[in-house]
Amino acid sequence: MRKGTEDLHHLGSPTSVLATAFLLSVVLDSAWLLTQEQQDLPAVKPDASLNVKFDPQTTKLTWDCKENTTYGECALIHKEKGLIKKKVKHSDCQCTFPDCSLHGGVTLTVEVSVNQRRLSEMLVYTNPGKEGTAAENFSCVIYDADFMNCSWAKGRAAPDDVQYFLYVRSKKRIERECPRYLKDSGTHVGCHLRNLSGLTSYSYFLVNGTSQEAGIQFFDSVLLLKEIEQYNPPDNISVQCNVSHCLIQWEKPRTRQARSNRELQYQLDIERWRDTSSSRSQLIVVFGDSGNRYNFPKPGSKAKHTVKIRTADARKARWGAWSPPVEFGSEEPESSLVYIYVMVVLGTLVCGLTLGCLFKRFLKTHRLFPPVPQIKDKLNDNQQVDHEMLWEKFTHEAGKGDKEEVLTVETVSEAPAKL
Missing domain, CATH: 2.60.40.10 (Immunoglobulins)
Incomplete structure (x- = not known):
């Protein structure tokens, strides 16, 4: 008890009171200064939300505006096209992306700078609805x-x-x-x-x-749209032939948007007329910068051909419909049949005429050199005449004279009536 009383008396001395007051004033001043410094710091929390929203119809990304924003950037991460970035102006709190497919889902990010501190937020956009119900x-x-x-x-x-x-x-x-x-x-x-x-x-x-x-x-x-357009066949297809070549010409077709000749290509299908075998077909690709023409070597004066042409983009062979076939050359298949038929007829006629002439000539020869008629006995037609005896008698009597007698023989077609 005594000792405690002495301690209280020591603390209550004037020197101790002054020292304690000095220490308290120093501590309170330091605390006030620390509080003032904390009040001067920016009132931005690192986890502050920007409330990011995305409109798929307009492909626009928006967020809440913050004061003293000095920098902004937004990005879209696409599964096929990759990262697409857009710069943001100081006063804007939105960005619009170019059209892209969104049915597979995309990831969007926003990053802004407020009072030299960066804030970022990410938004994952998914295709709403039941899986497998889309077209x-x-x-x-x-x-x-x-x-x-x-x-x-x-x-x-x-x-x-x-x-x-x-x-x-x-x-x-x-x-x-x-x-x-x-x-x-x-x-x-x-x-x-x-x-x-x-x-x-x-x-x-x-x-x-x-x-x-x-x-x-x-x-x-x-x-x-340029890639999904199927071009019409060329216009005004014409063919002009000379001794060695046939010049095939055409005009570029009408397209949805104007296209230069260099942006188009053509495919020619040249076939022998009425010959559908694939071995005879010739597919030839001609680019538009060639002047929309093609020189086809003329196979011969008797060969008739047809040509069809179709069009496509020069960078992608998406061919359109074929044009109606255009014929050129002579009609070989039909003319050859006619030629064979005419030759057969002419040959038959020639053979007939030849045989007729020979037969007629034979008749004339037969008339000029008729056969020697037999001598008939006018007195006795029923008795047989000995031809050898008559001939020997005739020759023996003829040799006696100096003059040669001409015997005129008439052919009796009908025996005289008996007396």
Whole structure:
């Protein structure tokens, strides 16, 4: 007890009180300065959210704006095209990406700098709906320069009441729905477009669907219209032949957009007329920069041929339809048959005339040199005449005289009547 009283008395001395007060003032001043420094630091938390949002219809990425933003960058990571980056202006809180297919899902990132501190956020965009319900086997083709057909198949896991809709969007963000659908059991499986005005070289195609039973995934694709166009056959095909060659000429076909000769190629199918064997067919590729002409060596004056031509892009052999066949040369197959027939007829006539002349000549010869007639006994027609005796008697009597007697013999066609 005593000792404790002494300690209290020691602490209560004036010197100790002054020392304690000094120490307290130093500690409080340091604490005040530390608090003031902390108040001067930026009020930004490292895990602050930017509230990133993505609109697949406009391919626009947006986020919450922050004050004092000095830097910004956004990126889209595509499974096929890879990384696509876009710079962001100081006052903008959004960025728009070029059209690309999104049905396979994409990853988007945003990075901004606020008060010399960087904030970043990532967003994973997936295709909503049930797996396997999206349209399949999608394709489009442009023909006759002004028409386009698109087709697709029903998803393998799509419900029976599914209905699909096609939307086409140009590079200028002009979107329109298919005006005329092709149906299979009531389900849209194709589209026919008769007006392609407004479509740019690259166009975005979207096929989404609706159903009461399940959510339907969408399918989208970006197509280069130049690559899906099937060109018409060339115009004004003509053939001019001389002694050695046949010059085949044509004009480039009408296309949806103007194409130079260098952007086109042609395939010529030259065949002998009425000969469908593949060994006789000649497929020849001619590029447009050759002047849309081809010199075909003339096989002969009796060979008739036909030529058909079709068109394709010079960088991709997507051939269009064949032109109607154009004939050139002479008609060898038909003329040869006629020639053989005429030769047979002429040969028959010549042989007939030859035989007739020979027969006629034989008749004339027979008339000039008739056979020697027999001497008949006018007195006794019934008795046999001894020809040897008569001949010997005639020659013996003829040798006695100096003059030769001419015996005139008449041929008796009918014996005289008996007296």
